[in-house]
Amino acid sequence: MKVLGRLGFVFIGLLLLIPVLNVVKAESEISLSATTIRPGDFVRIKVKAPHGSLVRTVFRGVSKTLLEGDNGTFFGLIAASYYTTPDVYPLGVEIVKDEQVMTSLYQIQVIARKFPESRVVMDEAKRKKILTTPNRESDTKKTQEARKKVAQESQPPLWNSAFIWPVKGAITTEFGFIRYVNNIDNGRHSGLDIAANTGTPVLACNDGIVVFSGNLYLTGFTVIVYHGLDLFSSYAHLSALKAYEGDKIAKGDLVGLVGSTGLSTGPHLHLTFRVGETPVDPRLFLEQEVGWEF
Ligand SMILES: [Zn+2]
Numbered sequence: 001m002k003v004l005g006r007l008g009f010v011f012i013g014l015l016l017l018i019p020v021l022n023v024v025k026a027e028s029e030i031s032l033s034a035t036t037i038r039p040g041d042f043v044r045i046k047v048k049a050p051h052g053s054l055v056r057t058v059f060r061g062v063s064k065t066l067l068e069g070d071n072g073t074f075f076g077l078i079a080a081s082y083y084t085t086p087d088v089y090p091l092g093v094e095i096v097k098d099e100q101v102m103t104s105l106y107q108i109q110v111i112a113r114k115f116p117e118s119r120v121v122m123d124e125a126k127r128k129k130i131l132t133t134p135n136r137e138s139d140t141k142k143t144q145e146a147r148k149k150v151a152q153e154s155q156p157p158l159w160n161s162a163f164i165w166p167v168k169g170a171i172t173t174e175f176g177f178i179r180y181v182n183n184i185d186n187g188r189h190s191g192l193d194i195a196a197n198t199g200t201p202v203l204a205c206n207d208g209i210v211v212f213s214g215n216l217y218l219t220g221f222t223v224i225v226y227h228g229l230d231l232f233s234s235y236a237h238l239s240a241l242k243a244y245e246g247d248k249i250a251k252g253d254l255v256g257l258v259g260s261t262g263l264s265t266g267p268h269l270h271l272t273f274r275v276g277e278t279p280v281d282p283r284l285f286l287e288q289e290v291g292w293e294f
Helices: 002-021 023-027 124-130 133-151
Strands: 029-032 042-048 054-059 062-065 073-079 087-097 100-110 117-120 171-173 178-181 184-188 192-195 201-203 208-216 220-226 231-238 254-257 268-275 278-280
Touching: 023 087, 023 100, 029 100, 042 087, 054 073, 062 073, 073 268, 133 208, 133 220, 208 231, 220 254, 231 254
Parallel strands: 117 178
Antiparallel strands: 029 042, 042 073, 054 062, 054 087, 087 100, 171 192, 178 184, 192 268, 201 254, 208 220, 220 231, 231 268, 268 278
């Protein structure tokens, strides 16, 4: 009886311990918008976890802290660049609360995607003058600093429902195309080129905050809008800026006018979407609901 009594005590003790040990696990739920993606795609991550948890993702060596939006719901985005080699990549999700840790591992399959070539011919003197390493570095520094400033004080998603086309027009170069300018490799095409006449109003694709409005060597007059989390849209080669740093804008607000400033051969809008610093396919947003029900 004595032995059984002790066992009984241990058993009750375990019963008491189990719910305490698994509170994070019991109250947490992880949802991914997709597990099979192409280079240039992104995945939305929604985690329900106890309020005040630290929720982190690790994907391809990059660790990100997810943002707690509504009480106990955490949001995040991860992206695969157009350079991603098709393969299966682990995605780790870690939830930490009161020294309890729950780690989950997912497999993200990146499938092959063929990006065609795009050849642009322009005045060689103009190309040489604009396309220099110092110009590129100067542009990158300015835009990265603008993005990093807000990324540090990450906000919940500011966008609502579907994203709209900023201008209507023929798509002259798609996302991710391998770009040659005068037969010189100029990397990948980071966005969509939409043909439109000079002066055509350019509208914000969705709600957000302007984090950059200025003149850059390569993309000319450029406006970058922050949509919360890590998501940015940018509008390039404008003939005029109509929105300025710090402006809170709504979907459909005027941000600029179509032009051909910077490294451009004619009036068009170069539209880019980025998750953090990674360009993602704008077509994944336009006229599509980018919501959190999945
Ligand atoms: Zn372009």
